[in-house]
Amino acid sequence: MFAISTDSRFSHKIWQEEELSKMVPGGVPFPLLSDQGGRVGTVYGVYDEDAGVDIRGRFIIDPDFTLRAMEVLTPEVGRNVSELIRQVKAFQHVRATGEVTPSGWQPGKPTLTPGPDLAGKVWKVWKPDSAF
Amino acid sequence: MAENKDGCVKPSKGPILAAAESPAASPVIAKEVPKVLARVGKPAPDFELAALVGGGFKNIKLSDYKGKWIVICFYPGDFTFV
DSSP: OEEEESSOHHHHHHHIIIIIHHHSTTSOSSOEEEOTTSHHHHHTTOEETTTTEEOEEEEEEOTTSBEEEEEEEOTTSOOOHHHHHHHHHHHHHHHHHOOBOOTTOOTTSOOBOOSTTTTTOHHHHOOGGGGO | OOOOTTOSOOOOOEEEOOGGGSTTTOHHHHHHSOOOOOOTTSBOOEEEEEEEETTEEEEEEGGGGTTSOEEEEEOSOTTOOO
């Protein structure tokens, strides 16, 4: 887990000491990276040139270094950590089993195994209320 | 002036691009046409940045963490509210 903004590492240090450590004892347990100039944010498509900052963007990378998921929001709305964890678990499951996870999948819920027999028959094994 | 190990300004590598796309190979194009390289299903763009780790500073290179599940979160700034 890495957090990245365009702030300097000195700003990160004071933020960690003055504010984050009051929310999380000892401060957040992951590194805070400094993308001054937004060069990395540009490559990831999250750098806002007008504001000069990296907007809210979240990326999941698997052990093969393949980018699996991205979510980019304008800054006013915060993220949902439960959804992040659900996606990581889903990608881990898919990678380990070759199954696929339908909409609304949570660990323990049924998965699907794509193939000719399933084509046109998803309605038999998956209902829309499973999406929630 | 004595060499300071951690001065006021410390350049970091930033994005680590393939040779053909590196700023050294084509400085003008690389500066004027910033390329978004992040695509799901494709290799994650590598980078190296200065970081606060624990109480100290060090550089972090993303590809050093190859083999693990990695989550990276960009956010608009320290002391922002959300």
